Amino acid sequence: MHTHSYRNIIAALLLLAVASCGKPEMGSRPLVVTSIPPLGDWIAAVGGDAIDVLVLVPPASSPHTFELTPGQLREASRASLVVLNGAGLEFWSDRLIENLRNPKTPVLRLSDGVALLQTGTDTHAHDTHGEAAHGHNAHGHGTHGHGTEGNPHFWLDPVVADSAVGRIATALIRILPEARDSIIARTSAYQRELRRLDADIVRAAATWSSSRFIGDHASWSYFARRYGLEEAGVIEELPGREISAREMAGLIRLMRDRDIQAVFADARKSTRAADILREETGARIALLDPLGDEGGYIGLMRFNLEAIDRVLR
16 A cells, blocks of 8 residues: 555656656746847847846837836846947946846947947947956946947847857857857857848848938948948937927938938837928838837848838839
8 A cells, every 4th residue: 555655656756757847947047138129139049948038128118218127137136148239228237237146247248349330420430349248347338328439229230230149159158058059050040040131131222222311310320331321310319309490400401402312210209300301301201110029130120121122212
């Protein structure tokens, strides 16, 4: 009788073990914390199910005005790796880094080594160098906007994205050496998709009859530099600051003088200013999304390409 009971207990324990096999406990995988959805998509594409990813800035929010919540700080504190865009985008990064449980948690800033544009219409790039993955000694910014480092929107250039994905893979292999082969395989597959995207944009750009546009707030400067476009002006000199009547009149004059027929507006915000430009000049508006997470980064950029293609053809 006793033997039979023991056998039942052992059988039940074996069933539990089989049921839980391959399902790690919540929080048992390394947590990678990042700021915006495009970066979160890159990390997930490379890390797969070997990691958990926490994206702090919701797609509908502006990273330029976003504030960390206490709950997010708590959740992010157990990070095994922090991946930041850099170039001043995460002006709150000091708080995030100081709150990490492990002071040796690596922090990867993707802006390090990127040729940053200094303003929305700057054609002279410069290289920046800094701490790529050395924990808490990396610096943050206490101000909103584009800071002093330069324009932070380089994630909208698929060629820069390709390089960034490679750096993310290297950082993930450091914290997950046992997953090296699968990380490398996923990275190669994702980089092939990025190169296809770049090739498709190059093909589309060859058909565009116009190259000049007015931007929202210099979000598309890197895209413009990569694909031979000219961002002739911007609606918002500083993110979140409404255009004045005087500035609006100047943009209308510029568009008429230079025959600028396209406006790149942010689909997540009010298009009032872009609508005025359209009414006054007859320009076409491309409603673009620099952040949205539906369909991931590749899907997002293909959505934006279609909208750009419609107004520049």
